[in-house]
Amino acid sequence: MSPSWVSPGVAYLTRSLLSVVVPAASSIIIAVRLASLKGVRVSPWIISAVVLGTAPLGFAAYILADGRSQKRKAKRLGARLIPRVQGKWPGNLDKVVNMILKNEDEYIGRPIQDEIDVLGPTINLRFFWEDLIVTTEPQHIKTMLATDFDNYVKGAKFREAADSVLGTGVFNSDGETWKRHRTMTRPFFTHDRISHFDIFDRHADHAIDLAKERFRAGLSIDFQDLISRFTLDSASEFLFGHCIDSLSARLPYPSDATESTNTIQGDNASAAFSDAFSQAQQIINRRVSMGQTWPLVEILADSTAQHMKVVNAFLDPILKDALEKHSKAVELDRNEDDQTLVDHLVNLTSDFKIIKDETLNILLAGRDTTASTLTSAIYLLSMHPEFLTRLREEIISKVGPTGRPTYDNIKEMKYLRAILNETLRLFPAVPFDLRESIRDTTWTSPEPGKEPLFIPQGVMLNYSVFLMHRRTDLWGPDALEFDPDRWLDERVKKYLIPNPYIFLPFNAGPRICLGQQFAYNEMSFMLIRLLQNFSAITLAPEPTMRPPAWWAEIKGRQAIERFRPKSHLTLFSKASPTLVCFAAI
DSSP states (O other), X not given: OOOTTSOHHHHHHHHHIIIIIHXXXXXXXXXXXXXXXXXXOOOHHHHHHHHHHHHHHHHHHHHHHHHHHHHHHHHHTTOBOOOBOOOSSGGGHHHHHHHHHHTTTSOTTHHHHHHHHHHOSEEEOOBTTBOEEEEOOHHHHHIIIIITGGGEEOXXXXXXXXXXXXXXXXXXXXXXXXXXXXXXXXXXXXXXXXXXXHHHHHHHHHHHHHHHHHHHTTOOEEHHHHHHHHHHHHHHHHHHSOOOOGGGSOOOOOXXXXXXXOOOOOOOHHHHHHHHHHHHHHHHHHHHHHGGGGGGGOSSSOTTHHHHHHHHHHXXXXXXXXXXXXXXXXXXXXXXGXXXXXXXXHTTOOOHHHHHHHHHHHHIIIIIIHHHHHHHHHHHHHHOHHHHHHHXXXXXXXXXXXXXXXHHHHHHOHHHHXXXXXXXXXXXXXXXXXXXXXXXXXXXXXXXXXXXEEEOTTOXXXXXXXXXXXXXXXXXXXXXXXXXXXXXXXXXXXXXXXXXXXXXXXXXXXXXXXXXXXXXXXXXXXXXXXXXXXXXXXXXXXXXXXXXXXXXXXXSGGGTOOSOEEESSSEEEOXXXXXEEEEEO
């Protein structure tokens, strides 16, 4: 890790010079010295040409040697190389440029899906001569997450890309550090604690009141914004014992609002925090997509620094206040059931960085992923009013028109769980994830009868549950359709039970999401509250949220989509998010 005042680009170039140019130049100097001792005079122009040509020649030699080495290693293991994407330009530069240019308006995952359609479910993008393996094969994902877990880590490459944002938190650590964070956090997510719904209730009522106020004015709401505030306030109170109170800020207005009501909200710390944290995540995603060369676009400065300055300025006082309250609570012999995550962590460590990194990581999981799924669920229910009607019927029959949902209520509501599972299948909150291989190994061939696939050590492995969840060979011919009944009829036995790794919205294996049940409870609670108060949901005709017209000409869900799903570390709706109109009861 470089000092904070050194930009990632400068650090990268320095390492490159030290590892390539300096050894090469040293060898040339020695050769020239030996020549001079023998009385051979070497022209300075020749020396300059050799020095300047050393780096590219050395790199070309490395690429050639690496390719031959991989073939030999694969042969020794009785395997074959993973199918590689073949671009027209060196280093697949044309493919990289194409993905960057299309990223703004293309459907999420479409460029990768196009390559998979040609080469199969596991491919090597091979950007800038660096292996970047992408898979949508459940058997391969199972290998990484469970059966050969110890051979796959987040890895140094991802850690370097995410360190300036996630630090050493549970999502950005491996080995003993990861185990320590996991051990510290696990006891906090107990059954008794996650079934306490007081926090959800307060913030759900606040969010619904804001929505009703807006609807009384005849205006629609930006649901993604509203639900992100709900989850942020709920998560901050749950984790810190301090509500960020983002719901107190003015909601944004739709584009058709009058000029007098469309006044831009003044400086709001919670909104600035939320936006900065999102921007920082997008930078991590860009870094990972570029591979090890990402520092070259951050020569002047760390691109996350300005955003993390906002995050830290907002979060540090909250954490320090929580720590101060904790010390007083210790003196008062505070009840363990009333402890926040910060209280729990302070009992285990006094290291402020560890506490901060861990809480920021859990805040990311507790706020962004839940907000993502609820946004997608409301969007899908607005597209399918027949399913919304059935869900409301279950809610009224189990909970009543005004009753507060309990843990037992939610447990009994099979159709509600089917709605959430189907939402998580089509729009998983974490659509892409990464691992790095520790040693050379093989994966089972996705094509029966063929040799296994060779996985070199130290390679970035990107797996997409988003694309896997939509495979018709895994989920049936209707895989691209939103149909909650697939979780209640014979399709469960036909597809899911024989192959449970085809559905992984919360990951699997030792790194499975600790907050899975917490997330289900929070999402269920909020959907129940919403449909107790509103009988219908309609998408508002907001121009900026509409997909490009040419999407309608593409096969699959892209042709029918009415919002624009995108991804950084988590899935979200691009530009002006899903705006909805509710019909109040």
